[in-house]
Amino acid sequence: MMRRRTTLLTGCTALVLALGATACGGGTVEAGGDKSLDGSTVTVAGVWSGAEQENFQKVLDAFSEKTGARTEFVATGDNVSTVVGSKIEGGNAPDVVMVPQVGVLEQFAEAGWLEPLSDTARESIEANYAGVWQDYGTVDDTLYGLYFKAAHKSTVWYDPDALAQAGVRPPTTYEEMLDAGRAVSDSGLAAFAVAGQDGWTLTDWFENVYLSQAGPEKYDALAAHDLAWTDAGVVDALTTLGELFQDDRLVAGGQKGALTTDFPGSVEKVFGPAPDAAMVYEGDFVAGVAKDQFGRTIGDDADFFPFPAVGDGPAPVVSGGDAAVVLKDGANSEAGMALIEYLAGPEAAAVWAAEGGFLSPNKRLDLAAYADDVTRAIAESLVEAGDTVRFDMSDQAPAAFGGTKGAGEWKILQDFLRDPSDPEATAAALEAAAAKAYQD
Known part of the structure; x- marks a missing residue:
């Protein structure tokens, strides 16, 4: 549940600030x-x-x-x-x-x-x-709180040459993304480097799929634990995610390889000197690693496409x-x-x-x-994206559930990556962990 809904000011609002003001036309009035x-x-x-x-x-x-x-x-x-x-x-x-x-x-x-x-x-x-x-x-x-710095966690980063060699373009739907990944695999590279060693990356995967499939209202309810993790929408999102996780053509090193790959390692698998994969999903901060550690030029030999829409839902914007x-x-x-x-x-x-x-x-x-x-x-x-943006769900949860290495959501989704065959059991495990953390 959202804590409140603030009505935005409309028209020309005069703001007399102690340190500066924004003029009606959008320009900046310098402070004294x-x-x-x-x-x-x-x-x-x-x-x-x-x-x-x-x-x-x-x-x-x-x-x-x-x-x-x-x-x-x-x-x-x-x-x-x-x-x-x-x-x-x-x-x-x-x-x-x-x-x-x-x-x-x-x-x-x-x-x-x-x-x-x-x-x-x-x-x-x-x-x-x-x-x-x-x-x-x-x-x-x-x-x-004032949110000064944001992250955009609905970006998929790729090597343009790898997609071009496979004859595919950046996809606009989740199914197109999996199909593009299989074409990349046929050309000799794995589709995705998945950073399964870092459980937080798996929560981000889930959140994008769930927000697109279930919609923002259910996303808010699940984030507040006003909706149980055993809800059918959670099982649907896990099922969708499991399609990718269990396909060795799509995941570099398969499930075992993903579980031993941390976030910097996943970026290296795509943009490092000896690439193993064509794409890596994570936030806009991938660009900094690709540029600073591996010398890639953003927009040239490293680019992104928005995390695509899943099923009939809109494309997600998780932040x-x-x-x-x-x-x-x-x-x-x-x-x-x-x-x-x-x-x-x-x-x-x-x-x-x-x-x-x-x-x-x-x-x-x-x-x-x-x-x-x-x-x-x-x-x-x-x-x-305006008010359709949704904040990272795990960052809204008690740390025992959404932010602890080797426990809660991180650990359960790592277990799911290891064996995605039973989404219902994973949903039940998530609900048990959430119930305990929110009660505590």
């Missing part, structure tokens, strides 16, 4: 840059490292240049809730946290750790973001993202809120968009800000 936060320090915690952290630092530097505030970034690693909780207990809470999961945002809100977003931030978000992104940042009718929240216990939560207000406008998003490896759900961001045509097309798809 009056160094109003001189002497303040904003501490920001998040999971990012490497290039992501470096690029986010450029956003923080632009904020500092505008306001005079100093910024410090604290890397949390993957276990954000544990790290942030320990910092709060130790009296050293950051001012802003970039939260990577809806479930963690809800946990923080229910623990009383979060400041509701300011009127300025809320008005900017309502004007610049589809209602679905507002919903995912809201708990009990209070807006706490993920990082939400900026302000902690009550931060030493400078007022300056932290000013940072959120800055991040809510297109100016901040444009800084990272120019660097690559970034998508924004902000519909006021000029697509020309993105550095290449492929990223531009993915970003356009995300924004145009």
Whole structure:
């Protein structure tokens, strides 16, 4: 169930922002840059490292240049809730946290750790973001989170030469995709590299199939566990997915090979120096690995097509993202809120968009800000999907079910990849694990 439905503002909404404003025509009115936060320090915690952290630092530097505030970034690693909780207990809470999961945002809100977003931030978000992104940042009718960075998890990446040699074009339906995969197999390569060693990739496969087949209302109900995993729609989606998993012509190395392939390895199997497969399904972040680790040129020798429609359903758009929240216990939560207000406008998003490896759900961001045509097309798809976008289901679930290695949904779908012969039994196992996790 969605937490609330926000009515988007219509017409020309005048937003007078502390750090900048979006004009009625879509242009940006520059902030005064009056160094109003001189002497303040904003501490920001998040999971990012490497290039992501470096690029986010450029956003923080632009904020500092505008306001005079100093910024410090604290890397949390993957276990954000544990790290942030320990910092709060130790009296050293950051001012802003970039939260990577809806479930963690809800946990923080229910623990009383979060400041509701300011009127300025809320008005900017309502004007610049589809209602679905507002919903995912809201708990009990209070807006706490701004989704600054998004992921598009409905992209299938491929080697154009491999498809051309097989005489196939990027497909538009799931059945066409399997047929194209079989043609690729006949030409000498496996169709897909499946990263079964990482259970989270299998949840993404399931979510795309389920969203297309069952529709957004059932997707929302299943995500909230208002619908049992033994529902016929879940069994149908597992059956559809099992078609692919059990076909050794389609999966590089077969089921055993998939279970020993992690996510970076799956990208290497397609775009590395000795390819084993023509296609790899995962989010837009595949492009960064293909480019940075294997020297591929995105749009030339590495490209994507949208995850295709399954059966009579529409093509799915599954997303993920990082939400900026302000902690009550931060030493400078007022300056932290000013940072959120800055991040809510297109100016901040444009800084990272120019660097690559970034998508924004902000519909006021000029697509020309993105550095290449492929990223531009993915970003356009995300924004145009509007309220039909659905957040990664496993990221909405309790971690014991949707986010723990070797347990819950990850483990059960790995078992299903190993033996996809009994979708009903898999659905029953998923329901038993979900019931326990949601009860706890």
